[in-house]
Amino acid sequence: MKTEVRPRPIAAAEVLPENGDRLIDQFGRVFDYLRVAVNEKCNLRCIYCMPEEGIDFRPEAKLLTADEIIRIVTIAAGLGVRKIRFTGGEPLIHRQIIEMVSAAASTPDIESIHLTTNGVLFEKKAEALFEAGLRGVNISLDTLDHQKFIDITRRKGLDQVLAGVRTALSLPFPSVKLNVVFMRGFNDAEISDFVELTKESPLVVRFIELMPFDAHQIWKTGKFYGADRIVEELKRLHPDLEPADGTATEHHVFRVPGYKGKVAVIPAFSRTLCGNCNRVRLTADGKLRNCLYSDNEFSLRDMMRNGSSDEEIANLMREAMWLKPRDGWEAQRGGGQRRESMTQIGG
Numbered sequence: 001m002k003t004e005v006r007p008r009p010i011a012a013a014e015v016l017p018e019n020g021d022r023l024i025d026q027f028g029r030v031f032d033y034l035r036v037a038v039n040e041k042c043n044l045r046c047i048y049c050m051p052e053e054g055i056d057f058r059p060e061a062k063l064l065t066a067d068e069i070i071r072i073v074t075i076a077a078g079l080g081v082r083k084i085r086f087t088g089g090e091p092l093i094h095r096q097i098i099e100m101v102s103a104a105a106s107t108p109d110i111e112s113i114h115l116t117t118n119g120v121l122f123e124k125k126a127e128a129l130f131e132a133g134l135r136g137v138n139i140s141l142d143t144l145d146h147q148k149f150i151d152i153t154r155r156k157g158l159d160q161v162l163a164g165v166r167t168a169l170s171l172p173f174p175s176v177k178l179n180v181v182f183m184r185g186f187n188d189a190e191i192s193d194f195v196e197l198t199k200e201s202p203l204v205v206r207f208i209e210l211m212p213f214d215a216h217q218i219w220k221t222g223k224f225y226g227a228d229r230i231v232e233e234l235k236r237l238h239p240d241l242e243p244a245d246g247t248a249t250e251h252h253v254f255r256v257p258g259y260k261g262k263v264a265v266i267p268a269f270s271r272t273l274c275g276n277c278n279r280v281r282l283t284a285d286g287k288l289r290n291c292l293y294s295d296n297e298f299s300l301r302d303m304m305r306n307g308s309s310d311e312e313i314a315n316l317m318r319e320a321m322w323l324k325p326r327d328g329w330e331a332q333r334g335g336g337q338r339r340e341s342m343t344q345i346g347g
């Protein structure tokens with residue numbers, strides 16, 4: 001009888017020492033981008049993210065402190081991470097967000113600090129954030145219509161968010177992007193209004209697929225709109241769109257000829273870009289996630305609070321990334337404790 005010879009899984013410890021200090025995985029990917037959720041709480045209640053009453057927010061003591069976050073940033077820098085993104089929850093309601101941006105920006109080897117925010121408080125804090133070293137901001141905005149803004153976020157605030165976008169564009173931020181979760185029957189009729197925002201400003205408007213990350217599964221209500229269909233719709237409405245350059249996880253990037261900004265479509269659910277992934281995620285409660293879709297987490301918080309050394313923490317980070325599943329589909333099948341909301345992961 002012929003026995004099947006299966007390749008022996010390689011243990012992280014067998015290869016990691018020879019690969020120096022970088023965060024790498026078994027599939028040749030290199031991770032140089034750390035996304036940190038600094039909190040879970042938020043001043044909005046987007047229907048695809050949280051229920052009206054919020055989620056079962058963890059007590060503050062279970063979340064990382066600003067000092068712990070900066071310790072992880074420093075360790076990550078030693079492992080080849082060059083780009084940091086602060087997200088949440090809503091990072092601008094964190095009391096120490098400016099200090100964290102400043103500390104991360106002055107961490108040796110860190111090259112750029114970015115922020116993902118709902119934009120409500122951005123106008124007020126933009127200048128201080130820029131001074132602290134922030135160089136990129138992604139503002140999440142799903143509609144340009146006042147009533148729809150209330151429908152999707154369950155709060156008022158569109159004027160503040162738009163003021164935040166204008167302020168971001170008036171300061172010398174090298175990167176200003178809008179994150180638009182694209183939803184059938186909600187904002188699909190606004191596609192051209194969003195594209196027009198790229199006419200006079202070097203703004204990147206990113207249409208993002210809805211993902212199944214809310215416990216209430218709003219996403220099952222027929223709003224999902226696939227990336228390929230979004231691209232088709234964009235091309236139908238703007239036949240002159242031409243391809244443009246984007247980041248590793250921006251697949252379809254276009255520009256209307258003569259416009260200053262760009263438009264991108266992100267296959268966040270279709271997961272066609274996992275092969276290019278360069279991201280490490282840190283949840284607000286200090287768990288490293290090696291994939292957005294993986295619920296197998298590694299608690300850096302517990303290690304820090306148990307007195308582990310930087311080297312021990314670095315080793316756990318390397319092992320965690322080494323074990324990253326091939327793609328988001330494999331990750332989703334991998335089990336683990338499911339998170340209640342994207343606000344705990346940071347997007």
Ligand code: SAM
Nearest residue numbers: 048088089090116117118140179210211342347
């Ligand atoms: N509060 C900030 C904000 O909204 O930008 C940062 C945290 S939020 C969780 C990060 C990103 O995740 C936002 O752009 C948001 O639109 C996106 N997001 C949240 N839930 C989502 C879902 N179910 N599907 C797709 N994107 C989602």
Ligand code: SF4
Nearest residue numbers: 042044045046049118
């Ligand atoms: Fe808040 Fe962002 Fe979630 Fe909306 S998507 S509820 S702004 S954390």
